[in-house]
Amino acid sequence: MPGVRVLIGTRKGAFVATSDAGRRSWQVEGPHFGGWEIYHLKGSPVNPDRIWASQSTGWFGQLVQRSDDGGRTWDAVGKDFAYASVPGTHQWYDGTPHPWEFARVWHFEPSHVDADTVFAGVEDAALFKTTDGGQTWQELAGLREHGSGPHWQPGAGGMCLHTIVLDPADPQRILVAISAAGVFRSEDGGATWHASNEGLQSGEIPDPEANVGHCVHNLAMHPARPQTVYMQKHWDVMRSDDGGASWREVSGNLPSDFGFPIDVHAHDPETVFVVPIESDSLHYPPEGKLRVYRSRTGGDDWEALTKGLPQENCFVNVLRDAMAVDSLDECGVYFGTTGGQVYCSPDGGDSWAPIVEHLPAVLSVEVQTLS
Amino acid sequence: MTRVVLPYHLRQLAKVDGEVTVDGSTVREVLDALESEHPVLRGTIRDSTGKRRAFVRWFACQEDLSHNDVDQPLPEAVLDGREPLLVVGAMAGG
Numbered sequence: 309m310p311g312v313r314v315l316i317g318t319r320k321g322a323f324v325a326t327s328d329a330g331r332r333s334w335q336v337e338g339p340h341f342g343g344w345e346i347y348h349l350k351g352s353p354v355n356p357d358r359i360w361a362s363q364s365t366g367w368f369g370q371l372v373q374r375s376d377d378g379g380r381t382w383d384a385v386g387k388d389f390a391y392a393s394v395p396g397t398h399q400w401y402d403g404t405p406h407p408w409e410f411a412r413v414w415h416f417e418p419s420h421v422d423a424d425t426v427f428a429g430v431e432d433a434a435l436f437k438t439t440d441g442g443q444t445w446q447e448l449a450g451l452r453e454h455g456s457g458p459h460w461q462p463g464a465g466g467m468c469l470h471t472i473v474l475d476p477a478d479p480q481r482i483l484v485a486i487s488a489a490g491v492f493r494s495e496d497g498g499a500t501w502h503a504s505n506e507g508l509q510s511g512e513i514p515d516p517e518a519n520v521g522h523c524v525h526n527l528a529m530h531p532a533r534p535q536t537v538y539m540q541k542h543w544d545v546m547r548s549d550d551g552g553a554s555w556r557e558v559s560g561n562l563p564s565d566f567g568f569p570i571d572v573h574a575h576d577p578e579t580v581f582v583v584p585i586e587s588d589s590l591h592y593p594p595e596g597k598l599r600v601y602r603s604r605t606g607g608d609d610w611e612a613l614t615k616g617l618p619q620e621n622c623f624v625n626v627l628r629d630a631m632a633v634d635s636l637d638e639c640g641v642y643f644g645t646t647g648g649q650v651y652c653s654p655d656g657g658d659s660w661a662p663i664v665e666h667l668p669a670v671l672s673v674e675v676q677t678l679s
Numbered sequence: 680m681t682r683v684v685l686p687y688h689l690r691q692l693a694k695v696d697g698e699v700t701v702d703g704s705t706v707r708e709v710l711d712a713l714e715s716e717h718p719v720l721r722g723t724i725r726d727s728t729g730k731r732r733a734f735v736r737w738f739a740c741q742e743d744l745s746h747n748d749v750d751q752p753l754p755e756a757v758l759d760g761r762e763p764l765l766v767v768g769a770m771a772g773g
Contacts, residue, residue, distance in 0.1 A: 367734040367768045368723040384719045388727060
């Protein structure tokens, strides 16, 4: 029977919510790993019962958990993320050199073709890969060493590689995003990399059009049209139609073009969702109204989606990995807030209802469409 | 055998209740034995270089042993089992 499984990472544990295809009635299990920060969970497209979880605290460091039964039980796997070479330095907040140090895994991106292969984006920014089901992790050092690394600098949350986009049609094509360095792309499976930030403009750096230094918050690609990539930057919503080689702004009539997540409708590469946030100083929605904005034109022209969402006194944030879409016939859209609500729209954004409320602050939301 | 008291999260990870007992007469030997019997704890008390994590301390007999040489013998009361070695996570809210 078709249904969905929503994987929720929070500041104090992981939760798994399931529903049938109606997406109106939910069962919520958890917390798994209570008290630990779960930055991200994601399931394998090859084997949906295999799910990866990044478990960490400032006290006891990083663990990687793997489930092979859809999130019911978990086993700790390899957690040694050793940089492949002398890491060198990146820029610290004040522009001085600072040594590269591993802090945590921000994001897992399982392979589209092999359930044992997963990419991991970490802080301090680097890309790792396992091909043995998580027992060992190897850095794809060509990214960190391609030349611009000494100019990368941390965002407020740390210098993290938080977004990994794999082209489902071409496993050699990978895009990653780093705060605050920008987008980097590889055409050879991650061996070699180059900065991919042409067209970005950022007023927070000395040269607004610099090759690197941009605080890119999130990327989204529709699997049927991998040359089109959408970006929520620190400020500005952007679009690329050449696989990330160049970008143009599509913020259009948004009430604020600051925000964190961005996602694409499962069945329409021109339908895009963002959650505008007032500013980088305020980090809550404009006017205290929680509104998802949808564009059906690939950007520029946006409409507010409010039905079922709080329209007064709402001052939560929606973090970069806390939005997802399912691929049921009528595309479902999901997001979680720092106030602990997780919302689902089973009708492409037209109406919303909470799956669960009062969780710890939500760090990530992913959804699996189950057949 | 040396008695060791782990903080809540490490007991959960190691799937143990209460104290654990391991062989070892120094902090290093105790932690080596602990990590050998419970591999999931590798990296949680000491990082991958073997350095004590910043928010972790070890106490025994009302003394903070965190900054002592890890190869120094543990206090007599720990070695003879009257007192445990405490692995402690720093107090913090939030």
